Amino acid sequence: MTSPAVLAILPAVTRGEEAFLAARRAKRAQALLGGVILLACLVVAAWVSEAHPSSIRDGLPRIGEYFARILPDLRWAALFADAETEGSIAFWFYRLPEWAWLLFETANMAALATLAGSALSLLLAFPAARNLAPGGAVYHATRRILEALRTIPEIVYALIFVWAFGVGALAGILAITLHTAGANGKLFAEAIENADMKPWEAVRAAGGSWAHACRFAILPQVLPNLLSYLLLRFEVNIRSASVIGFVGAGGIGEELYKVISFNYYEEVSAIVLLIILTVASVDLLSERLRHAAIGQAEAAR
The missing domain is CATH 1.20.5 (Single alpha-helices involved in coiled-coils or other helix-helix interfaces)
Incomplete structure (x- = not known):
């Protein structure tokens, strides 16, 4: 029951x-x-x-055909022969010294633009953080500036700067700098908004100015996150520096555009492979640096 x-x-x-x-x-x-x-x-x-499905159906075979054309004609018997022998790796990368220099220029563009853009975004991030902004008007104005900077694609900036400064790396550096300032500014501001405000209140109570509190109370807390965002943006900017070369902004992208335009198929695959290897190397290095920075920050706590 x-x-x-x-x-x-x-x-x-x-x-x-x-x-x-x-x-x-x-x-x-x-x-x-x-x-x-x-x-x-x-x-x-x-x-x-x-x-349309029909367009995709008709285009997929052509994509496969293009990739088949850019693949090198490597032959095992001549694989490690000199650059004069067809079918060798050296023949495939016969312009390696020139391409390596252009890749170095591309990485240099990305590094300079990342540092300059991140420095600008750091200055704008503090007034763009809701918990630190001196006033509502300053907060909204700074946020809108950051939105405008990151909304315009790098290639549009590059077109403007190529017209203003001429063909070359300077246009690319300025273009990536402005976009980086907007993109990192948002990430930096969000990291600052998650900071502990007790050190801020202590600095302000001791008579420190707003700038002093930003520098000594907030920045040490968020610095590992900012460094992580900076390194991530460096990886992204290497890709961007490779693309904006298509409009004459320097770097390996300009050479890639030329070989695509003239249908130098094997050179296309060689340059693309070099770009992939460069980005992968930077990715691995950045990952190590990020983990080291985060580990040092946790050890300091």
Whole structure:
């Protein structure tokens, strides 16, 4: 027999189970509705963008054909022969010294732009942080400036600076600097907003100015995060420096645009491989530096 206590709680258990099932049905209905809306938006976006299935079906074989053309004609018997022998690696990379210099120029552009842009973003990040901004007007104005800087693509900046300063690396450095300032400014400001405000209050109570509190109370806390964002942006900027060369902003991208334009297929694959190796090397180095910085910060705590 069921005890009176169990009988007393059975209605409550039943009501709870019914409420749970009703909430689960409502959640599933909402998920289904959201999926239908998302699918409809994707279909509309594909139609507006003219991404028709027939176009994709017809274009995929041509992509495969292009990749087949850019692959080098390497032959095992001549693989390690000199640069005069067709089918060798040396023949494939016959302009390696020139390309290596252009890659160095690209990395140099990315490094200078990353440092300059991050320095500018650091200055703007403190007034762009909601918890540190001197006033609402300053906060919103700084935020809008950062949004404007990162909204415009680097290649648009590069076109403007090429027109102003001429073809060369300077246009590329300035273009990446401005975009980096906007992108890192947002990340830096968000890191600052998550900082502990007790050191800030202590510096201000001791008579320190707003700038002193930013420098001595907030910056030491967020510095590992800022360094991590800086290194990540350096990786991104190497890719950007390779692309903006297409509009004459210097670096390996300018050479890549030339070989693509003249259909020098094997040279295209050689340059692309060198860019991939460079980005991968920078990625590994940046990862090590980030872990080292985070480890030192945790040890200091």
